[in-house]
Amino acid sequence: xxxxxxxxxxxxxxxxxxxxxxxxxxxxxxxxxxxxxxxxxxxxxxxxxxxxxxxxxxxxxxxxxxxxxxxxxxxxxxxxxxxxxxxxxxxxxxxxxxxxxxxxxxxxxxxxxxxxxxxxxxxxxxxxxxxxxxxxxxxxxxxxxxxxxxxxxxxxxxxxxxxxxxxxxxxxxxxxxxxxxxxxxxxxxxxxxxxxxxxxxxxxxxxxxxxxxxxxxxxxxxxxxxxxxxxxxxxxxxxxxxxxxxxxxxxxxxxxxxxxxxxxxxxxxxxxxxxxxxxxxxxxxxxxxxxxxxxxxxxxxxxxxxxxxxxxxxxxx
Amino acid sequence: xxxxxxxxxxxxxxxxxxxxxxxxxxxxxxxxxxxxxxxxxxxxxxxxxxxxxxxxxxxxxxxxxxxxxxxxxxxxxxxxxxxxxxxxxxxxxxxxxxxxxxxxxxxxxxxxxxxxxxxxxxxxxxxxxxxxxxxxxxxxxxxxxxxxxxxxxxxxxxxxxxxxxxxxxxxxxxxxxxxxxxxxxxxxxxxxxxxxxxxxxxxxxxxxxxxxxxxxxxxxxxxxxxxxxxxxxxxxxxxxxxxxxxxxxxxxxxxxxxxxxxxxxxxxxxxxxxxxxxxxxxxxxxxxxxxxxxxxxxxx
Numbered sequence: 001x002x003x004x005x006x007x008x009x010x011x012x013x014x015x016x017x018x019x020x021x022x023x024x025x026x027x028x029x030x031x032x033x034x035x036x037x038x039x040x041x042x043x044x045x046x047x048x049x050x051x052x053x054x055x056x057x058x059x060x061x062x063x064x065x066x067x068x069x070x071x072x073x074x075x076x077x078x079x080x081x082x083x084x085x086x087x088x089x090x091x092x093x094x095x096x097x098x099x100x101x102x103x104x105x106x107x108x109x110x111x112x113x114x115x116x117x118x119x120x121x122x123x124x125x126x127x128x129x130x131x132x133x134x135x136x137x138x139x140x141x142x143x144x145x146x147x148x149x150x151x152x153x154x155x156x157x158x159x160x161x162x163x164x165x166x167x168x169x170x171x172x173x174x175x176x177x178x179x180x181x182x183x184x185x186x187x188x189x190x191x192x193x194x195x196x197x198x199x200x201x202x203x204x205x206x207x208x209x210x211x212x213x214x215x216x217x218x219x220x221x222x223x224x225x226x227x228x229x230x231x232x233x234x235x236x237x238x239x240x241x242x243x244x245x246x247x248x249x250x251x252x253x254x255x256x257x258x259x260x261x262x263x264x265x266x267x268x269x270x271x272x273x274x275x276x277x278x279x280x281x282x283x284x285x286x287x288x289x290x291x292x293x294x295x296x297x298x299x300x301x302x303x304x305x306x307x308x309x310x311x312x313x314x315x316x317x
Numbered sequence: 318x319x320x321x322x323x324x325x326x327x328x329x330x331x332x333x334x335x336x337x338x339x340x341x342x343x344x345x346x347x348x349x350x351x352x353x354x355x356x357x358x359x360x361x362x363x364x365x366x367x368x369x370x371x372x373x374x375x376x377x378x379x380x381x382x383x384x385x386x387x388x389x390x391x392x393x394x395x396x397x398x399x400x401x402x403x404x405x406x407x408x409x410x411x412x413x414x415x416x417x418x419x420x421x422x423x424x425x426x427x428x429x430x431x432x433x434x435x436x437x438x439x440x441x442x443x444x445x446x447x448x449x450x451x452x453x454x455x456x457x458x459x460x461x462x463x464x465x466x467x468x469x470x471x472x473x474x475x476x477x478x479x480x481x482x483x484x485x486x487x488x489x490x491x492x493x494x495x496x497x498x499x500x501x502x503x504x505x506x507x508x509x510x511x512x513x514x515x516x517x518x519x520x521x522x523x524x525x526x527x528x529x530x531x532x533x534x535x536x537x538x539x540x541x542x543x544x545x546x547x548x549x550x551x552x553x554x555x556x557x558x559x560x561x562x563x564x565x566x567x568x569x570x571x572x573x574x575x576x577x578x579x580x581x582x583x584x585x586x587x588x589x590x591x592x593x594x595x596x597x598x599x600x601x602x603x604x605x606x607x608x609x610x611x612x613x614x615x616x617x
């Protein structure tokens with residue numbers, strides 16, 4: 001088990017390193033000069049040169065990458081060109097907002113998905129199964145940015161139950177655990193939860209239906225185990241796969257929240273990415289992408305490590 | 318998003334590769350689909366949407382670019398404007414029909430491109446095997462470290478807004494996924510006796526791939542690619558919604574959804590229309606993909 005964890009950790013290092021390379025190089029695909037964002041078009045030559053050396057843009061790209069990585073490891077992602085503030089601080093406050101949103105959405109989506117999927121799997125071929133299937137197809141097919149708009153229309157305009165924008169009263173981006181802030185969370189989290197809900201429903205349904213046909217279930221029933229006891233066996237056997245799928249989904253939600261955050265003006269990483277892209281703020285863009293991807297890498301690693309803890313057969317394999 | 322978890326399905330269905338699918342195999346699949354009511358319904362809806370988009374220049378009742386300041390946000394059913402008007406007074410029905418052209422194009426083209434490029438790379442990696450395979454697959458692993466929406470936004474954001482850049486970004490998102498499917502099938506097929514026999518009899522690598530391997534690989538990759546269509550539609554329109562794809566005043570569903578966002582307080586129905594079309598198209602693609610998958614399932 002210990003050896004397995006070490007192996008996974010070592011395997012994650014090259015992936016993490018490549019992610020830093022891609023995050024850094026990505027912005028060099030861009031046409032145009034990043035300095036255009038800060039220097040006026042008619043700036044004299046000396047000013048350009050001074051700015052270039054101030055942002056380290058006068059060095060060759062590999063050297064720039066090395067310096068950037070060295071500072072990034074120490075938690076310094078540079079200075080935002082547009083706002084002049086430290087990228088690390090901006091990204092961290094946005095990431096915590098996005099994590100909150102994605103976490104809540106994943107929690108709700110996985111919970112409902114498991115219940116729906118188990119019901120459908122148990123009642124294979126009945127109307128419950130069909131309803132669950134329809135819901136899961138809708139969940140994976142719906143453009144969630146549109147769903148957000150529709151939910152705003154219904155629950156914010158027609159029925160003024162929830163606010164349509166922001167993370168708190170007065171457009172504050174600081175999160176607090178109070179009723180007012182939670183009311184702001186409802187619609188975006190609901191919107192985002194539809195994707196994992198559809199996928200988890202589909203997965204659990206297939207797993208449970210498959211499991212019920214296995215011989216060991218028949219054997220358990222033949223031995224006179226109650227329905228609840230049989231279900232515990234099934235839950236234990238489906239848990240590793242569900243965990244793997246759910247783990248990936250949380251990661252996808254971190255990325256997928258970009259669109260939903262735009263719809264609800266949620267002050268998270270999506271908002272930051274938008275700013276960075278349209279203001280050509282390269283340090284901010286690199287930093288946001290890097291932090292989000294590192295979360296994804298760590299999440300994958302956690303799933304890989306947790307899976308054999310639940311299902312010991314995997315660790316040995 | 319949903320597609321990545323189906324990765325195991327096509328691979329599993331070829332665990333015991335059937336003899337080379339011949340022309341009659343595709344005929345059987347086609348017949349199967351024609352008897353599937355879900356496939357027929359989804360296909361019908363798609364045909365309607367694609368038809369309306371393709372023939373929009375002849376069918377649309379009005380000029381999709383013609384704005385009018387006094388006719389802004391007319392409700393659905395207004396005389397002369399069947400589906401009302403948008404925030405600049407342009408005819409919604411005409412814009413929705415014309416919008417389908419770009420939305421469908423941006424959804425389908427990346428999948429087609431990824432299908433072609435991904436199958437080629439996957440075949441080569443799987444057939445050559447060894448170190449070459451390992452290098453290719455490890456490089457592609459890096460792309461898997463990015464959530465697909467983030468990757469699409471990051472690439473098209475870095476390249477700058479525009480239609481061709483978002484097409485490129487989406488293709489780059491899908492290629493690694495297709496390569497994985499093609500590679501895993503090729504690696505399994507390559508070890509079979511009849512490939513060895515073909516090699517012994519002096520067939521060149523190219524003709525072995527073309528005659529003996531491709532037939533086995535095409536099926537699972539095709540199933541996987543049809544599953545990508547709905548994801549691609551949603552992502553492509555999503556990029557335009559963010560302002561990274563098609564630029565105004567071009568009609569495109571995602572972009573229309575964005576420009577109509579402030580209209581939800583005035584005329585919510587109109588604002589929701591373009592998204593409803595993305596939704597219907599994407600559901601139809603998904604249902605069709607499910608039907609294709611079960612029709613092509615060799616085990617049945």
